[in-house]
Amino acid sequence: MADKYERIMELAKRRGFIWPSAEIYGGVRGFIDFGPLGTVLKHNIEEKWRRFFIHRHSDFIVEIETPIIMPAKVFEASGHLKHFTDYIVECTSCHRKFRADHLVASSTDIVEVESLSIEDLNRIIKDREVRCPECGGILDEVKTFNLLFKTTIGPYSENVGYSRPEAAQGMFLAFKRVYESMRSKLPLGIAQIGRVMRNEISPRQGPIRLREFTIMEIELFFDPEQSSCPLFDNVKNISLSIIPEDKVRKGLLKPISITAKKAVEEGYIVNEWQAYFMVLGKIFMESLGIPSEMQIFIDKPREERAHYSAQTFDQVVKLERWGYVEVAGYSYRTDYDLSRHMKFSGVNLRVYRQLDKKILKEKVTVKPNMKILGPKFKSKVRELLTSLNYESLASELLSKGFVEVAGYKLSKDDFIISREKLEVGGIHFLPHVVEPSFGSDRVTYTVLEYAFHEKDGRIILKLPRDIAPIQVSVFPLVSKDGLPELATKIYRLLLEAGLRVEYDESGSIGRRYVRADEIGVPIAVTVDYDSLRDGSVTLRDRDTWRQVRIKISDLKERLLKYFEGSLCFEELGTPFKGR
């Protein structure tokens, strides 16, 4: 029998939730289309995320939109050109290429492959005599493969650009602008929902590992000296299932249940903002139909974390085929990104905090010593001086004892360093960042899997009512005698009220209920002969198949309340025994 994933995908393709992209050309791995129902479902999840994470916090979290294609310099600064890589190995005989760690996992008994270095992988391939799984050929040396999609901006081939692998960088680049337009206050959250691209070596897991997907991300900027979250009180007593880093390292994968407050106090979670968003993420996923007991937060060991992160929790959800799969990540990015962009752009990204009382601070000034540099570099001195990064000069010189510029190494002696004590009323600093980041496509698939139920050989998609792509089906009992006309009127009425409605008159009423149940329509409205006489219709509940009778004149208002969540099904009308 097909496994649950296959049964879901059969439904998804047939009814228009998800299918492989470019199918008529044989498909391209790692790319999927969302069909009519899938698009509305995904869109509803994204809008709900917006309400949950942005609108509710609209006094300090704002959304922006930045481009997907960005110049190479951005990813040089962000570290992605160097670190955003996987290990790849090529067969010397058939020249197929494989992700080296996955190949080792599938060809040996080694399970934990994520933290293996290139040397480890080469050694294992040699020692265990791992061969090409396709042709049995000998494998070449393991290499690194950068996962950024590369392109050229404009007509000059040297203007390299990349598609962003995360929405974050656009938010770091715009930080100063947003900060100023938001009247220079911290904490400040910058959010973005948008497409990102990751050129995976050989993605295989359908809608789970994609080369292009939608990310929903917040960069929450805060003053590291004032890192408490003013909203933490609202969530501090809510429990999370977490697996701390030391247990992950030892392979102990049993989570502990701990309140957000305790998790911060005991150092499991690095700060309140990180914990705040983790709780919010748990409640968000719960509201999409994923029970909290199926959600775990795993603290990623240092060697598995992204290069920018001082702590990352993966929020994972159990899926039938793939086990625990990450639906969101929570990273403490410190001031890594801002400091890198400050260094690479030469633009000061620090913000200012006024102090309660003035303090004495040592100010270091560094000036080129022309008496030394002049004779030493002669005509080249001008180029040298314009190439210096004055923003980081003092700190680099003092920490390393030298700076490198235009190929030359300059020491402290090449500069005049003066120190003075100043009374200052405030300090300049780089904000720190906590980042919750959700994969919208994965979340959408996960929601489908948790909603997917079977009963007597039929499918019932128990989607939460607020995100169901179609909220109401309107059926005339038969397609004659004026019933279609009345049903169409009701369809229009509900459509204009802003509900997502479908009208269906073909096939038996039972057959139509089946069709509505399998795409998760919460309420079916049936117009029968009595409706013509008494102005009432029957409502049927998708999950219980119970029915109530309601006046058409009450229909719009009560259904709106039902979908807002302020009425339950039984409150919609009077109990009714169906045929």
Place this chain on the structure above:
Amino acid sequence: MADKYERIMELAKRRGFIWPSAEIYGGVRGFIDFGPLGTVLKHNIEEKWRRFFIHRHSDFIVEIETPIIMPAKVFEASGHLKHFTDYIVECTSCHRKFRADHLVASSTDIVEVESLSIEDLNRIIKDREVRCPECGGILDEVKTFNLLFKTTIGPYSENVGYSRPEAAQGMFLAFKRVYESMRSKLPLGIAQIGRVMRNEISPRQGPIRLREFTIMEIELFFDPEQSSCPLFDNVKNISLSIIPEDKVRKGLLKPISITAKKAVEEGYIVNEWQAYFMVLGKIFMESLGIPSEMQIFIDKPREERAHYSAQTFDQVVKLERWGYVEVAGYSYRTDYDLSRHMKFSGVNLRVYRQLDKKILKEKVTVKPNMKILGPKFKSKVRELLTSLNYESLASELLSKGFVEVAGYKLSKDDFIISREKLEVGGIHFLPHVVEPSFGSDRVTYTVLEYAFHEKDGRIILKLPRDIAPIQVSVFPLVSKDGLPELATKIYRLLLEAGLRVEYDESGSIGRRYVRADEIGVPIAVTVDYDSLRDGSVTLRDRDTWRQVRIKISDLKERLLKYFEGSLCFEELGTPFKGR
């Protein structure tokens, strides 16, 4: 004095609507960021487009989401690899590159450059001695430059992919799937809102000519034998300002005003679907604040149309700096795209129409003649037979007299062609397509420009109330004596009702009105000392600066009605004379 565009961009950057991307790295031409207010404005415009074009037609128009990066084959089939080009010319001395037609326009008195061929451009550059505008150097031959952003999918360099320049192709590829999930009915509209990329040679017009932008597009598939639009009656008497193709050709740019019905009857507009969407587009832009008299529909002459189009109307709107600028295009793409994808994929994309009564039809069957092919090709015959495109074999063979396959030319004699008369109950055909397509970024800028007003040296952004990024500002008159507490309560109340609200207590009340007016907040709520006593607040109208007084207990409900459009400002409360 700065022109209107510069004044708008000053506001846009300062308050967070729009700014250049990657500014800290000096910016990249053709890329912009939407800041916090710009993102909400753009999002609101997109949601409104969704309601206008999709939700209202949800019985036959559905939305899908497909990837940005697509394999090369798709664009080979769609014709973009060949036709989606501009002419480029390089300076032989400084090696700068220019868009050839723009260079001719700026260096000569020739205005109409869009239709010039590569030969025309080379001749003009030679005859008029056009030189490099940067260094005066001699220009090289004009070449074609493909505007697709190129990349590689996965680790094999031969797997070329491109970023889509329009959302359309994803919808053509998915047509069959969507058609089947929508129960195989025509007309069928497939819509998509998403990012597209066009690698312009040297974009210069700020937010108008972008290399990456958001498109809002519908492919409306219909049976060419039944091309009438069932909703046409609703719009047929609405007038459009159009400039027909023959007038455009003669340079006569005075539009004629004509009803949609007459425009179709007299052949100006090719069919009812095209006219229906043009009217809808006009009303849509009007609802965003662009008066209909500032909108013109220009019929593009054949030589300026995209390769796939049998008729394209550009909907243009007058902008201060750039003159008439296209905000939407309406193209009759016929069955061009589906027929090309059918040919290139070998997958039958035809749909079926049942006929009222059976007809006799000749069926042609073509089989390889093995007696001839066998001896002729020997061991290669197998490869030959599997490479044949059986889908198009008969039609190609009969029309051209031969087919080419795997480098060989096969004639009619290599096949056995049999014909028989069959009684058939239906016919198979390719649907035709009409495509309305909007650039969301341009529309957003256009809306900003039309909303931009100045009065006594102040800016008032008269955005339509339903799309204003912030709908309500809540101000305590002073920031003490319990006023901030009450104002915060009101802020929360309105926020939870789903309104987009801001709270502001800093600076004088007059200063706060100025700040709210310039970002287009329709209503300001002021909490004063009387509010503490009588439970009322003052509402101020952005456009008239008039004020009314309203009970806090009525506030939420009435404001919701005001923003739905069912109450006007004066109906919100009782007239009130401000301080």
